[in-house]
Amino acid sequence: MRRFVLIAVPYLWLVALFLIPFVIVLKIALSDVALARPPYLPQLDITGGWDSIRTFFSELDFENFWFLTTDDLYWKAYLSSLQIALFSTTLTLLVGYPIAYGMARAAPEWRPTLLMLVILPFWTSFLIRVYAWMGILSNEGLLNQFLLWLGVINEPLTILNTNAAVYIGIVYTYLPFMILPIYSALERMDDSLLEAAEDLGCSRLSAFWLVTIPLSKNGIIAGCFLVFIPVIGEFVIPSLLGGSGTLMIGKVLWEEFFSNRDWPVASAVAVILLLILVIPIILFQRNEQKQREAEG
Amino acid sequence: MTRFSWFNATALTLGFAFLYMPMIILVIYSFNASKLVTVWAGFSTQWYGELLRNEEFLSAAWVTLKVAVMSSTIATVLGTMAAYVLVRAGRFSGRTLFSGMIYAPLVMPEVITGLSLLLLFIGIGLDRGVLTIVLAHTTFSMCYVSVVVSSRLVSFDKSLEEAALDLGCSPFEAFRLVTLPIIAPAVISGWLLAFTLSLDDLVIASFTTGPSATTLPIKIFSAVRLGVSPEINALSTIMIGIVTVGVITASLITKQAAVRQAREERMAERPA
Numbered sequence: 001m002r003r004f005v006l007i008a009v010p011y012l013w014l015v016a017l018f019l020i021p022f023v024i025v026l027k028i029a030l031s032d033v034a035l036a037r038p039p040y041l042p043q044l045d046i047t048g049g050w051d052s053i054r055t056f057f058s059e060l061d062f063e064n065f066w067f068l069t070t071d072d073l074y075w076k077a078y079l080s081s082l083q084i085a086l087f088s089t090t091l092t093l094l095v096g097y098p099i100a101y102g103m104a105r106a107a108p109e110w111r112p113t114l115l116m117l118v119i120l121p122f123w124t125s126f127l128i129r130v131y132a133w134m135g136i137l138s139n140e141g142l143l144n145q146f147l148l149w150l151g152v153i154n155e156p157l158t159i160l161n162t163n164a165a166v167y168i169g170i171v172y173t174y175l176p177f178m179i180l181p182i183y184s185a186l187e188r189m190d191d192s193l194l195e196a197a198e199d200l201g202c203s204r205l206s207a208f209w210l211v212t213i214p215l216s217k218n219g220i221i222a223g224c225f226l227v228f229i230p231v232i233g234e235f236v237i238p239s240l241l242g243g244s245g246t247l248m249i250g251k252v253l254w255e256e257f258f259s260n261r262d263w264p265v266a267s268a269v270a271v272i273l274l275l276i277l278v279i280p281i282i283l284f285q286r287n288e289q290k291q292r293e294a295e296g
Numbered sequence: 297m298t299r300f301s302w303f304n305a306t307a308l309t310l311g312f313a314f315l316y317m318p319m320i321i322l323v324i325y326s327f328n329a330s331k332l333v334t335v336w337a338g339f340s341t342q343w344y345g346e347l348l349r350n351e352e353f354l355s356a357a358w359v360t361l362k363v364a365v366m367s368s369t370i371a372t373v374l375g376t377m378a379a380y381v382l383v384r385a386g387r388f389s390g391r392t393l394f395s396g397m398i399y400a401p402l403v404m405p406e407v408i409t410g411l412s413l414l415l416l417f418i419g420i421g422l423d424r425g426v427l428t429i430v431l432a433h434t435t436f437s438m439c440y441v442s443v444v445v446s447s448r449l450v451s452f453d454k455s456l457e458e459a460a461l462d463l464g465c466s467p468f469e470a471f472r473l474v475t476l477p478i479i480a481p482a483v484i485s486g487w488l489l490a491f492t493l494s495l496d497d498l499v500i501a502s503f504t505t506g507p508s509a510t511t512l513p514i515k516i517f518s519a520v521r522l523g524v525s526p527e528i529n530a531l532s533t534i535m536i537g538i539v540t541v542g543v544i545t546a547s548l549i550t551k552q553a554a555v556r557q558a559r560e561e562r563m564a565e566r567p568a
Contacts, residue, residue, distance in 0.1 A: 021412030099311035132318035233405020
């Protein structure tokens with residue numbers, strides 16, 4: 001009995017507040033937009049008996065999904081989200097790997113402090129960390145003032161409200177997610193392997209390519225997924241740092257819902273976004289599982 | 297190994313400069329006398345004063361704190377239960393669905409979570425406000441809590457619990473007297489994680505709130521959409537300060553606890 005209660009309470013909570021909401025999203029994605037409250041049709045009316053339930057189901061259709069394919073805003077937004085996520089994941093890897101490598105090579109008594117310094121920004125508000133770049137990247141911002149002072153440029157660069165600012169924001173906010181798994185892979189590495197490679201005639205660089213990189217592969221894969229998956233649905237970064245030319249699906253969904261008040265289309269956008277995410281999520285879980293099996 | 301070369305030193309210096317410079321600049325400019333946030337016009341604390349007189353920010357901060365305390369506390373209870381079920385309850389029908397529902401919210405885009413919860417609240421006719429934000433935050437943060445707690449539960453010796461049961465404890469007593477003290481650090485860090493997730497959340501709160509409840513992130517977002525403002529710099533500085541003090545204190549406490557535990561274990565091993 002006690003076991004039953006223990007299982008039932010969190011189970012029912014998640015069914016009520018996680019699973020059922022999804023069914024509702026799916027249902028509204030199949031409905032039509034209407035000038036009503038709530039603004040979609042048909043409404044399910046159980047009091048009408050079987051007939052009304054049958055007519056309810058017959059009125060659902062895939063019209064909104066067709067609409068998403070006809071208006072090129074949507075597939076462009078999906079593609080551009082994927083492209084931005086891919087490019088910024090690569091950038092984050094290039095920035096994060098040397099930091100993780102340096103941390104793993106630092107003296108052991110320094111490592112806990114360095115680790116804390118990487119985790120600390122993660123506890124600070126995401127919104128504030130994105131906002132901090134607005135003042136730096138604007139036309140009269142510190143970066144432009146600095147570059148003008150150096151004499152590298154003659155007139156301020158437009159960085160804020162472009163995709164470049166979005167990339168900077170993503171690399172900055174998601175960097176800890178990349179550093180931590182790579183660091184934990186590198187820290188476990190046995191250094192005698194590198195020495196063996198060098199004894200056998202490898203140069204330092206080729207020992208790095210042939211030994212260090214393959215051994216940190218799982219960390220790299222985990223880090224990339226931890227950045228890539230959430231970036232696809234990102235909303236805050238493109239809306240604060242990006243411009244009107246920055247197309248990301250999270251922003252489109254937000255505007256579809258709050259500005260256009262088209263709930264059925266917003267729901268259809270959400271359903272497709274979820275279908276796109278299922279693939280990287282399954283790949284990520286396979287990688288995690290492989291790693292767990294390899295460890296024990 | 298100690299191959300600490302100039303390359304590593306440069307990577308670390310540049311890396312940490314990149315991570316910390318923006319926040320340091322933000323803190324410095326919060327003490328700027330000028331309304332123009334990019335021109336330095338001398339030291340001043342006027343923006344802090346204006347912030348403290350701004351009723352809207354204060355009431356938003358109060359709402360945020362209330363939501364965070366309530367949702368992280370409920371999430372810790374539910375998340376610990378869920379972790380216990382995942383690790384200890386063995387097989388039961390619907391277990392795959394259960395673990396799926398625990399892990400899915402961790403990777404779910406916030407816009408989808410927010411949208412789906414809002415549609416649920418409208419569907420059942422629940423008035424949107426503090427209650428709905430608490431429900432929403434509890435749901436996604438309980439999953440984080442259960443991941444943190446279950447990783448601790450997996451690593452701890454089940455025979456301790458069984459010994460307590462053999463010695464006549466009821467299952468609940470065994471949990472309270474044996475399991476809970478051992479997993480307490482994970483439960484506390486789960487609570488802290490849930491608390492910060494709630495404090496930080498903009499997207500889900502924006503979807504699930506009504507006109508009666510505005511949280512601090514919603515307020516900040518609508519203010520900074522129009523551009524940089526010195527009041528927000530001051531507010532950010534206060535928040536960064538609180539987090540820094542909190543994280544450093546927490547890490548010192550865990551370090552001390554680890555040292556104490558190591559000492560006790562050494563004492564226990566020493567022959568009497």
